[in-house]
Amino acid sequence: MHKLKAFLSDDKNQNRLIPFLSIILGFLVGAIIMVISGYNPLAAYSKLLQGAGLYGNLRRFGETLVLMTPLTLTGLAVAFGMRTGLFNIGASGQMLMGGFAAIAVGLLVDLPKVIHLPLAVLVAVAAGALWGMLPGILKSKFNIHEVVSTIMMNWIAVWTVYYFVPTYMMGKYNTESAAIPDTASLRFEWLTNLFNGSSINFGLLLALASALLIWWVLEKTTFGYELKAVGFNRDAAKYAGIKVNRNVVLSMMISGALAGLAGATFYIGYTDNIKIGELPSLGFDGIAVALLGLNTPLGVVLSALLFGIMNAGKGFMQAATGVPNELVQIIIAVIIFFAAATQLIKRWLRYFARNEKKEKANGGEA
Amino acid sequence: MEYTIEMLGIRKEFPGIVANDNVTLQVKSGEIHALLGENGAGKSTLMSILFGMYQPEAGSIKVNGKEVTISNPNVANELGIGMVHQHFKLVEVFTVTENIILGMEPTKGIVLDKQIAAKRIQELSDQYGLMVDPDALIQDISVGMQQRVEILKMLYRNADILIFDEPTAVLTPQEIEELMHIMERLKAEGKSIILITHKLKEIKAVADRCTILRKGKYIATVDVAPTPEHEMARLMVGREVNFKVEKGPAHPGAVVLEVEGLEVSDNRKLKAVKGLNLEVKAGEIFGIAGIDGNGQAELVEAITGLRPINAGKVMLGGNDITHMSIRNKTEKGIGYIPEDRHKFGLVLDYTLAENLVLQNYYLPPFSKNGILNHDEIEKYAERLIDEFDVRSGQGPSTPARSMSGGNQQKAIIAREVDRSPALLIASQPTRGLDVGAIEYIHKRLIAERDKGKAVLLISFELDEILNVSDRIGVIYEGQIVNVSDADKTNENELGLLMAGSKKGGEANA
Amino acid sequence: SQAAEATKTKVGMVTDSGTIDDKSFNQGTWEGIKKYESDNGTIEATYQQPDNEAETDYLNAISDLVDNGYNIIVTPGYKFETAIYKAQDQYTDTKFILIDGAPNDGDYSTDAGPTYKTGDNTVAIFFNEHEAGFLVGVAAALSTETGKLGFIGGMEIPAVQKFGWGYLAGVKYANDTFGSNAEVVDYVYEGSFNNVAGGQQLASGMYDKGIDIIFHAAGGVGVGVFSEAIERATNGENVWVIGVDSDQYEQGKLSQDSDRSVTLTSARKGVDVAAYDYIEAALNGSFPGGQTITLSLADGAVGLPEENPNLSADVLAKVDEAKQAVLDGKVIVPSTQEEIDAFLK
Amino acid sequence: MWNLVMSIIPLSLAYTAPLLIIALGGLYSERSGVVNIGLEGMMGIGAFAAALFTVSMQGTLGGATIWLALVVATLAGVALSFFHAFASVSLNADQVISGTAVNMFSAALTVYLARWITGSANVQIKRFFIKTDVPFLSKIPIIGPLLFGNAYITTYLVLAIIVLSWFLLYRTRFGLRLRACGENPHSADSMGINVKNMRYTGVLISGALAGLGGGIVIMTYAKEFSQLTYNGLGFLALAALIFGKWKPWGILGSSLFFGTAMTVANMSIIVPALKNVPNIFLNTFPYVITLVALVLFSSSSAGPKASGEPYDVSKR
C-alpha cells in the first residue's frame, strides 16, 4: 500500500495519471447527470463501448478508428503549433482546404491509383501548408497575432470552397462536389474487408505515421530543437543563430500540412466528396485532443482514440438506451476541464497519499 | 539596544533544499545592516519571509520587540516594512506615479487623483534627492531611475524598515554612488535598512553591521568598521579569497576585431551608436567603460548580429562580417556572453545539456544530417559541468529554470568559452554574482586572453574594467572617446571621461 | 403491459444536415412520427443526429438503429440517397422510407449516370414543392401593395430551388391571368441555412427597397427574415413573410398576446403526413416497397395551409382557381431551370 | 446610394453590438491576466438563459421580461465563467484548455437542457426588442437617421457600457489594479493587491458581458435560441479584441469595422451594382479586408504581458 502512496506522491507519476483520472471523473459526472435525468449510466456506458466495437465487433471498431483518424491529425496540428509557441486555431480551415484540394485532384485529373492517390494526398498536404503559411508570414513579417489571422483564414476557406465546388466540380446538387473516383480514394477493398466492411481507410496509417514522424522531428532532430527553442524563447533562439521568422513560418506550414492531411483522410477517405458552406468542427476538436494529450504525439494519438470511441459509440448508446448523445459532449468537456485542473487532482492525490501516511503512522503506534 | 527586527531560528525548505536553516538576523533601529552570502546562500529567501511572501517552517519574527506573523506583503507594509526586490516589480506600461500609488491610490470620489499623488511623489523625490519624473513611463526610464521608483514606493508607504535585495547589481558606478547617498539620507531620517549585496566595498562604504550566511546557515554578525574585507569574504565562502586578479602581461597580436564608422539605432529608432571606431587585438582584453545607455548594448548587438547595422563596417580577422547572419558570425569566431541571461542566454525550459549546445547543436558530433545525438550531447554536458563546476540538482538533465543565477551564468560561460572563439564578447559577465563566482569568471577570461584570443569586456563597474582589461576604451554618446592602457589610467580619469567632460580627438583606437 | 411493449414496432429516424428541431423537414418528419406514436401507441420512436453528413455517417446511424431492433427507418433528405441504396440491400428485413430522394449508387463517372434502384423494402417519396411555390406566388402577386416581391433561398438544393421556381411561375401566372402587376425584384440565395443575422439584413434591405412580401425557403436564415418583418410590422409597416415547409403562422406572431402574424401564408410540404402515412402502410402490410412516389397538390401533400387568416377572400378564391388549373393540367408548373426559363418567356 | 447607406449603417450597428460587448468581456478577462477562449461558450449560455427565461416568463412578467432576460443572460454568463476562473485562477490551470472546455461544455449542455426542459433545442421567444427611431436624436440631419434611426435600444446600452468600461479601466482604482494584474501580477501582489480576487473579478465580468452579448443576440435579431447560436461569434469577438489592441476604443473600432464589413457582404447580393461580382469576393470581403487592415495598421503593440500565465508567487 505504501508503495502506491509513494507512487502517488511523485510529481512525475501524478502528471501521467492526470489524464486517466480526468477521464474517470468525466465519466463520473456523466453518470450523475444521467441518474438525475433518469437513465441508467452503467447500461449507457456499456452500450457506448459496445457501439464503439470494444466488445469485439470489428466493423464498429473500424468506425472508431475512422473517427479517430482526422482527429489525430488535427490534434497533432494544434499540438505541434503549441510546442513551437503558436496557437493554431485555424486547423479547421487548413483541413478544409486540404480536403478541397484533394477532392479537386480526385475529380479533375484522371490517373492510375498508384499515382492519383499519392498525388491527391500530397496536394492536400501542400494546400494545408499554404493555408498555414499565410498566417505564419503575417505573424513573422507584421507581428499579426495568429489567432486573428487563422480565424479569418477559416472563413476565407469556407467561402473559397463555396465558390469553387459548384463552379468547377459540382456533383448532382449545387451544394456538394461529385464523389471522387476510386483511384483517388484512401479506401482499399482489402482494408474494408479486414474490418468487416467498415469504412476504415488508409488515412489511419498516415495519421499514425505522422504522429511518429512529429515525435521524431521534435525529439530527435536539430530542426525540432530549433522549433522548440523558438517556442520557448524567441530571443534566445535568435541569439543562437536560429532564423526565428523562418521557423515561425515553417512551423505554421507544418501545422497546416498536418491539418491538410487531416482533410485528405476526411474528404477522400471518409466522405468521398466535399460539401459547401461548412467548416469542419474537427479542427476545433483538435484543440481539445491536443490539450488532453499534453501536446505530445503519443498523447494525441491516445486522446484521439478516446474521442473516436466516444463519438463512434454514442449513436448506438442513444438508440439502445435513449440517452441523448449530447451527453457524450458534456463528458468530453468535463474531461478536458479536469485535464486543465491538474492542480485540483494533484491536491486530491496528495491528500490521499498523506492520509495513507497518517494511517500508517497510527498503525505503527498501535 | 532595542532591535527593530529580530528573525530567530528561521527555517525554510524548498523541495530538495533547505534554503534557511536556523537563521538569525537582528537589525538595530537606525542602522544599515548588510546581509552577505554566496549565490544561493538564502538571503533572498530570508527577506521574502520577512516581507511575507513565504512562510517559514520554524522560527519567529519580532518587529520592535513584538512577535508578529507576516502572512502576506500587506501585513509587512502595515508593519512599516518595505522591500526593493532583486528583480524590480514594476508595471512597464504604467507611469511612475501609477506604479507608486498602486494599492494605495488616492481618489477624488471614485476617480483616481493622480495629480495629488504626483505632487506627493515629487515632494518625496525632492526630499530624498531621488530625481524621478512622476509622469514618465517605466519602460522609457533608465534602470537607475526604476530603482529609485522602487525606493519611492516604500517611502510613499511610510516604511521605516527598508530591504534592498542586491540593489546595485544593475546600476552604474555613478548610480551606485547616488544610491549610497540616498541610503545614508534615509538612515539619517531614522529608517532602518537591510542591504543585500555581493560587493564588500559597498558594505564597507555604508553598512554598520553585517550578517553572513553560508549554504542556508547563519555564520556570524560582525561590526563592519573593524572587520577587513577579506575577513568578511572568508566568513562568507569558508576559505581565503583572492581579490587581486592575477594576470601576467598581455602579448597582443594581430587585430581581430575592427569596427569602423559604425552606426546603429536603438529600439526607439534613435541613433545610439554614432560613427564608432574600435580595434581589439588577439591576446588582449579590451574593456569598454561607460555609463549605461551610451550605446554599449547596441554596439554589442550590432557586432553579434542581433541588431541591424545602419552604416559602417565590422571586420573579424580581416573578413568583412558587417551584414552576415548571426549564425555566420558565430561560426566565424564570435562568442558572446549576453548581458541579459534570461532573455538571450538561456532557453529556461530546456535542460542544462540542451542549453550547453545552443550554439553548436547542429554540428557534429551533436548531430549528423540534422539528427541529434543525445548521447554525445550528454557526454559533452557532463564534461563542461565538470570542467566549469556548474552546480545543479540533476546534472545535464536539470531544467535551466531551476538553476541559481550564478550557475546559469557559469553554464553560459562554459558554452561560449569552450568553443574557444577568436573573439569573446562578455557583457556584464559578473552582474549579480558572488565574489567566488566573480573570481572564477575573471580567471576564465584571462585564460582565454592567454590562449591568444581577443576579449571584449563591457562592464559598468570600473573596478572590474580596471582589474581585468589590458586596454580600456571609454564609450560616450555612441562613440569611443578615449582609449588608454589599463595601467596608465585610473578610476578618476575614466569617471570624468565617462561623464563626457574630456571628449577629444584622441580616439586613436 | 410488458407484452404490449414487446409488440411495439421500433421506428427510427436519421436527420440530415439540420437538427431535429430545424422547423423544416427534419422536424416535420419527426412530428409525423411522434404523432403516429401518440395516436396509435403501436410504435416506439427515436432519432439519430449524426455529427457529419457523409454516407458513412448515415450508414453508421442506420446500423445503430437496426442493431437495436429498429426495423422501420425514416430518412428525410436527398443526402440519404446513396446510403439507402446500400442499406436497403444490407438490411433486407428493415423497411426504409426515404423522403426527397431516390436510392442510387451516386456514380456519375459514366454517361449513363448513376444506377437507381428502390428496393422492395424501400419507398422513395418526392414532393412537388414547385406546386406549393406556385400557389404562394399567386397569393403574393395578388396581395402585394407595392408590386414588389422578394425571394430568399438558403442554399441551392433541389427542394429550395423548386419552391423558388414555382414562386416565379406563380407570380407570372397571376399577372397574366388575374391582371396583377407584381415583380420579383430580388431573387437570391443567402448561401447558408444558418446565418440569422444575414437573413435579417437581407430582409431589411429588401423591405427598404419597397418589397412588401418575402418568400423564404432558408431555414435559420428565415428566422432572421421573420425577425425583421415582425419588428417592422410592430412599428406599423405593412410587410409580410411567406413561410415554408410547415405552416409558419405562429412563427410570424408579433408577440405573445398579439393575434397578428406577419405570415401571409406558407408553402406547405407535408413531410409529417408522408411519414405518418407510410409508417401506417408499413405496419398494416400495404407498404409500397420498391416504388418511387411523388406527392403533389393533387394528393394534398403540398399547398397552402388550411387556414390563411392573412389572405383576403378574393385572393383565396383566385388561389383556388389557380390550384384548380394545376389540378386540371391546364398549367404545368415548371420544376427545372429550363422549364422555368421557358415558362417566363 | 444614400438609401443603401441608410440601410446598412443602422443594421451594422445592430450586428456590431453583441460582437462588441463580447469582445469587451474578453478585454476584462485578458486585462486581468486570464486568456478567455471560452467567450463563445459564455455567449451561448447567456443566449440560452435569455431564451429560456423569456419563454417561461413572457406570459406573466409582461414588458419587463425582455430586460430581466438580459439580466438572466448576464448571470448565466457569470455562472459559467466561474468554472473558467476557478480553473485558471485558483488551480493555475492552462487557460486555453479551460476555455476550450467551457466552449464544449456550454454547447452540449444548453442543447441537452433545452431538449430536456422545453422538449426542443429550438427555443423561440415571443417578447423581444424592436428597432425604433430614437426620439429627437434621429431627427438630426444626416447623422440622426444613421446613428439613431432604426436601432435597438440595446445598442446604446452596449455603447454606454463601453464608455463606462473605459472610465472604469483607466480612471478608477479598480481599473489600475486590474490592469496591473494583467501586466505584472508580481508587482501587484507585492503592493498588497489580491491578484486572485482581481482575476476572478476580471473573468466573471467577462462572463457577464459575454452572457449579455448572447442575450442581446436572442432578444434582438435572432428571437430564438438554437444550435445555430453557436456560430463563431465568440471567436470573432476574440479576433476583434486582438485587432482592437486590447483597448476599449480599439475594440469599438474593430467591431464596427468588422460588423460593417459583414453587413456589406450580407447585403451585397441585393445590390444591383454588385450582381455580377462572383460571390467569392463578396463573401470573403469581411475577412480579407480585416487581414488587410491588420497589415496596414500593424504595430508591435502586444496584449497584456502576463495574460495567459497562471500567477505563481514563486516564479519570477
Ligand SMILES: Nc1ncnc2c1ncn2[C@@H]1O[C@H](COP(=O)(O)OP(=O)(O)OP(=O)(O)O)[C@@H](O)[C@H]1O
Ligand atoms: N521558490 C523556490 N523553490 C525552490 N527552491 C528555491 C526557491 N527559492 C529559492 N530556492 C532555493 O533556495 C536556495 C536559497 O535561495 P536564495 O534566493 O535565498 O539565495 P540568495 O542568497 O538570495 O542567492 P543570490 O545571491 O543568488 O541572490 C537556493 O538554493 C535556491 O535554489
Ligand SMILES: Nc1ncnc2c1ncn2[C@@H]1O[C@H](COP(=O)(O)OP(=O)(O)OP(=O)(O)O)[C@@H](O)[C@H]1O
Ligand atoms: N521556482 C523555483 N524553483 C527552483 N528554484 C528557484 C525557483 N525560484 C527561484 N529559484 C532559485 O532561487 C534562487 C534565488 O533566486 P533569486 O531571485 O535570488 O535569483 P538569483 O540566483 O540571484 O539570480 P539572478 O542573479 O539571475 O537574479 C535562484 O537560485 C533561483 O534559481
Ligand SMILES: [Mg+2]
Ligand atoms: Mg537573491
Ligand SMILES: [Mg+2]
Ligand atoms: Mg542574485
